[in-house]
Amino acid sequence: MSTDKQTTAKIPKRVIWLALAGAVGGFLFGFDSSVVNGAVDAMKDEFALGEAVTGFAVAVALLGCAAGAYMAGKVADRYGRIPAMKLGALLFLISAIGTGFCFSVWDLIFWRLVGGLGIGLASVIAPAYISEISPRHVRGRLASLQQLAITTGIFAALLSDALFATSAGGAHQPFWLGIEAWRWMFLAAAFPAVLYGVVAYTLPESPRFLVVQGKEDQARKVFDSIAPDEDTDRHLREIREAIEEDQLAGRKGSLRGKAFGLQAVVWIGITLSVLQQFVGINVIFYYSTTLWKAVGFQEKDSLTISVATSITNILVTLVAIALVDRIGRRPILLAGSIGMAVSLGAMALAFASATGTGSDITLPGAWGPVALVAANVFVISFGTSWGPLVWVLLGEIFPARIRARALGLAAAAQWIANFAITLSFPVMAAGSLPLTYAMYALFAAASFFFVMYKVPETNGMSLEQAETLFVPKGSVKV
Numbered sequence: 466m467s468t469d470k471q472t473t474a475k476i477p478k479r480v481i482w483l484a485l486a487g488a489v490g491g492f493l494f495g496f497d498s499s500v501v502n503g504a505v506d507a508m509k510d511e512f513a514l515g516e517a518v519t520g521f522a523v524a525v526a527l528l529g530c531a532a533g534a535y536m537a538g539k540v541a542d543r544y545g546r547i548p549a550m551k552l553g554a555l556l557f558l559i560s561a562i563g564t565g566f567c568f569s570v571w572d573l574i575f576w577r578l579v580g581g582l583g584i585g586l587a588s589v590i591a592p593a594y595i596s597e598i599s600p601r602h603v604r605g606r607l608a609s610l611q612q613l614a615i616t617t618g619i620f621a622a623l624l625s626d627a628l629f630a631t632s633a634g635g636a637h638q639p640f641w642l643g644i645e646a647w648r649w650m651f652l653a654a655a656f657p658a659v660l661y662g663v664v665a666y667t668l669p670e671s672p673r674f675l676v677v678q679g680k681e682d683q684a685r686k687v688f689d690s691i692a693p694d695e696d697t698d699r700h701l702r703e704i705r706e707a708i709e710e711d712q713l714a715g716r717k718g719s720l721r722g723k724a725f726g727l728q729a730v731v732w733i734g735i736t737l738s739v740l741q742q743f744v745g746i747n748v749i750f751y752y753s754t755t756l757w758k759a760v761g762f763q764e765k766d767s768l769t770i771s772v773a774t775s776i777t778n779i780l781v782t783l784v785a786i787a788l789v790d791r792i793g794r795r796p797i798l799l800a801g802s803i804g805m806a807v808s809l810g811a812m813a814l815a816f817a818s819a820t821g822t823g824s825d826i827t828l829p830g831a832w833g834p835v836a837l838v839a840a841n842v843f844v845i846s847f848g849t850s851w852g853p854l855v856w857v858l859l860g861e862i863f864p865a866r867i868r869a870r871a872l873g874l875a876a877a878a879q880w881i882a883n884f885a886i887t888l889s890f891p892v893m894a895a896g897s898l899p900l901t902y903a904m905y906a907l908f909a910a911a912s913f914f915f916v917m918y919k920v921p922e923t924n925g926m927s928l929e930q931a932e933t934l935f936v937p938k939g940s941v942k943v
Contacts, residue, residue, distance in 0.1 A: 495618025503626025529581020801850020
């Protein structure tokens with residue numbers, strides 16, 4: 466079957482529903498990681514926090530994310546993808562209630578850490594599950610729903626923060642039941658957490674996990690229900706062969722290999738994850754106030770501008786979903802790397818002309834509009850490429866027996882990289898914003914060459930076929 470025919474083939478409605486349901490975890494991922502933005506100043510005043518403790522209270526969730534992502538692989542491989550989703554939903558719910566009713570900064574930090582564990586679980590399970598239930602000709606589009614759900618969650622969090630703060634007359638003001646608005650911002654996360662848990666009870670287990678567990682009859686039923694027009698026998702045969710060859714290679718599901726202690730494909734996944742964060746995308750969403758003030762906006766407008774940026778991120782993710790199975794992974798990633806490198810370079814030049822210090826800086830003349838346009842070009846370049854496609858590749862490149870654990874390790878590396886960027890930006894920005902953005906531009910340029918030389922095209926292949934592209938020549942296929 467040609468690629469064109471594959472990409473225009475009808476997607477079974479049940480597959481679309483399962484992919485959307487699986488992506489609810491991505492929505493919680495985006496919501497829970499961004500909801501703190503509107504509450505930061507009120508939290509700081511409530512508990513009389515210094516800058517360092519405030520920064521840690523915001524960033525600590527990312528450490529929980531790394532731990533949750535690493536834990537997700539073991540939970541998913543031992544108990545299944547669906548039980549891992551249920552655990553993630555429970556952690557989300559507990560965190561939402563705990564942070565909403567926290568009485569000190571230390572229990573706030575604890576509940577943020579618990580929420581991070583839930584985010585980490587969702588960041589691994591959603592792309593793994595979606596990839597494993599998706600037909601090969603639409604897997605890229607369906608796997609991209611993870612990033613769409615994340616960006617939608619970010620938008621929903623920022624919008625709800627703005628609504629609570631506006632309705633109450635300020636994030637620190639009392640709102641419903643006399644509870645401050647900033648606490649309602651966190652409590653609002655309980656509703657999607659409950660939805661995620663309910664949805665998890667309606668989903669079938671991943672057929673590839675069932676085959677690995679020796680439950681082929683159940684796997685056949687799942688394949689027949691989600692893609693009745695597909696060749697179920699061929700799917701099962703490819704999975705069995707991949708498992709047998711994995712055992713023949715003596716790996717038995719181990720991540721260990723000759724490349725610095727890990728299999729080469731695991732390092733590729735880790736590098737993709739780290740580069741996705743080292744281009745500085747979360748600086749735009751976490752620390753946008755400085756940029757918007759520098760180009761002439763009032764501080765009170767910064768949250769509205771952030772909401773607008775998150776809408777842009779959603780729209781460009783839709784573009785990526787439309788193109789990923791038509792153009793392929795590599796061309797989109799390469800084009801995105803160029804766009805990010807150029808726009809970040811322009812931001813570095815713009816801020817080299819800034820006057821003032823710290824957060825009180827201004828950009829003279831045309832440099833303000835240049836920085837504003839460059840920031841949005843950067844968001845567009847990232848949102849159409851590295852945002853969604855890294856999740857697509859992470860769901861495709863790992864062998865079935867190690868997919869959840871390898872994806873968990875790669876996602877953990879991504880969260881640690883996110884933590885490093887989030888924590889280091891204020892210090893680096895205080896030293897030199899131009900050098901900070903120039904460093905992100907260098908990582909964007911590095912991402913181009915990494916894809917060029919290390920990432921093959923996987924478009925239109927089954928998961929088992931895609932895995933073979935990442936095996937070194939001369940080794941046994943896994």
